[in-house]
Amino acid sequence: MVKRGRESPVARSKSGSSASHLREGLVIAHLGQGLAVEDTSGETILCQTKRRVGLVTVGDRVLWERCDGNMGRVVEILPRRSVLTRPGHNEAVRLVAANLDRVFVVVAPEPEPDWLLVDQYLAACEHRQLGADIIFNKVDLLASRDIAEHLLADYRRIGYACFLISVRTGEGLSALRKELIGQCSMLAGQSGVGKSSLTNALLPDKQLLTQTLSEKTGLGRHTTTTATLYHLPDGGDLIDSPGVSIFGLAEMSTRDLAAGFREFQPWIPRCRFGDCKHINDKGCAVREAAETGALPYARYQRYLKLIEKLPPSQRTY
Numbered sequence: 001m002v003k004r005g006r007e008s009p010v011a012r013s014k015s016g017s018s019a020s021h022l023r024e025g026l027v028i029a030h031l032g033q034g035l036a037v038e039d040t041s042g043e044t045i046l047c048q049t050k051r052r053v054g055l056v057t058v059g060d061r062v063l064w065e066r067c068d069g070n071m072g073r074v075v076e077i078l079p080r081r082s083v084l085t086r087p088g089h090n091e092a093v094r095l096v097a098a099n100l101d102r103v104f105v106v107v108a109p110e111p112e113p114d115w116l117l118v119d120q121y122l123a124a125c126e127h128r129q130l131g132a133d134i135i136f137n138k139v140d141l142l143a144s145r146d147i148a149e150h151l152l153a154d155y156r157r158i159g160y161a162c163f164l165i166s167v168r169t170g171e172g173l174s175a176l177r178k179e180l181i182g183q184c185s186m187l188a189g190q191s192g193v194g195k196s197s198l199t200n201a202l203l204p205d206k207q208l209l210t211q212t213l214s215e216k217t218g219l220g221r222h223t224t225t226t227a228t229l230y231h232l233p234d235g236g237d238l239i240d241s242p243g244v245s246i247f248g249l250a251e252m253s254t255r256d257l258a259a260g261f262r263e264f265q266p267w268i269p270r271c272r273f274g275d276c277k278h279i280n281d282k283g284c285a286v287r288e289a290a291e292t293g294a295l296p297y298a299r300y301q302r303y304l305k306l307i308e309k310l311p312p313s314q315r316t317y
């Protein structure tokens with residue numbers, strides 16, 4: 001759960017000493033000209049970052065101090081419990097969000113699900129120790145829910161929660177809202193599955209909130225760039241990061257990828273060799289389990305495809 005730091009207006013810096021002018025805050029947006037930081041009192045301040053602080057991202061809890069006028073300055077990033085990155089050379093752009101708890105991978109009957117992408121997201125989340133579950137949107141387009149259940153059977157079997165919803169009819173939305181309480185979530189998924197539509201349904205005041213944010217920080221709407229953190233009406237936070245749904249296998253090795261397939265875990269210690277890649281290796285328990293149906297075979301096949309997608313520099317063990 002994202003702490004909004006309401007416990008104390010006097011924050012403690014890394015050195016442990018309490019500095020009365022330092023306050024705790026939550027980074028709710030990354031704007032072109034600075035960061036929108038929500039104070040413990042709910043006030044939003046436009047902050048710059050001291051150079052030595054490092055890269056700050058949406059979801060970060062920070063210590064900040066007031067400087068001239070209505071501006072603030074971030075002096076420290078508080079320890080993160082998670083960080084999500086995407087591939088790329090520019091570190092500032094690679095950071096997607098901090099302190100996320102859970103990613104919901106959204107699929108739909110239309111566009112047809114790209115299960116390889118789904119597995120890539122799930123593996124990346126496992127690697128980052130983020131919770132991950134699946135939302136199947138647009139069930140209104142299906143003749144029967146059984147079709148979705150059939151497609152999701154492997155995922156349910158290995159312990160992913162699957163939420164069948166329709167933003168159009170509202171089906172399943174109240175159960176999903178309950179699920180989001182008390183944590184910080186993000187939606188990911190291919191284009192057209194309904195992520196924006198769902199975000200708008202979960203945040204009926206989104207437009208107003210965005211407008212207020214630009215007013216509070218004195219910046220125009222167009223300056224809101226990558227991600228924004230919203231407090232959901234029923235509780236919990238949602239990080240909306242349009243266009244950054246391409247987070248993937250950045251920095252993952254073959255071993256990490258195998259670790260990203262949660263159903264492989266009981267089998268991996270039974271492989272004959274400690275550096276088994278679970279491809280054609282002799283005595284591979286994972287492969288054998290997939291071939292005998294003890295593991296979902298389709299997921300195993302996609303593991304093999306993802307291995308091929310890893311850049312050669314990451315195909316290490």
Ligand SMILES: Nc1nc2c(ncn2[C@@H]2O[C@H](COP(=O)(O)OP(=O)(O)OP(=O)(O)O)[C@@H](O)[C@H]2O)c(=O)[nH]1
Binds near residue numbers: 139195197
């Ligand atoms: N039938 C049906 N259509 C939906 C539903 N939810 C969203 N759509 C439609 O699906 C289309 C794509 O929705 P978006 O919300 O833009 O999808 P997105 O995932 O945000 O797409 P990108 O912004 O490209 O990543 C729109 O035409 C929506 O009206 C639903 O529950 N049922």
Ligand SMILES: [Zn+2]
Binds near residue numbers: 271278285
């Ligand atoms: Zn193996």
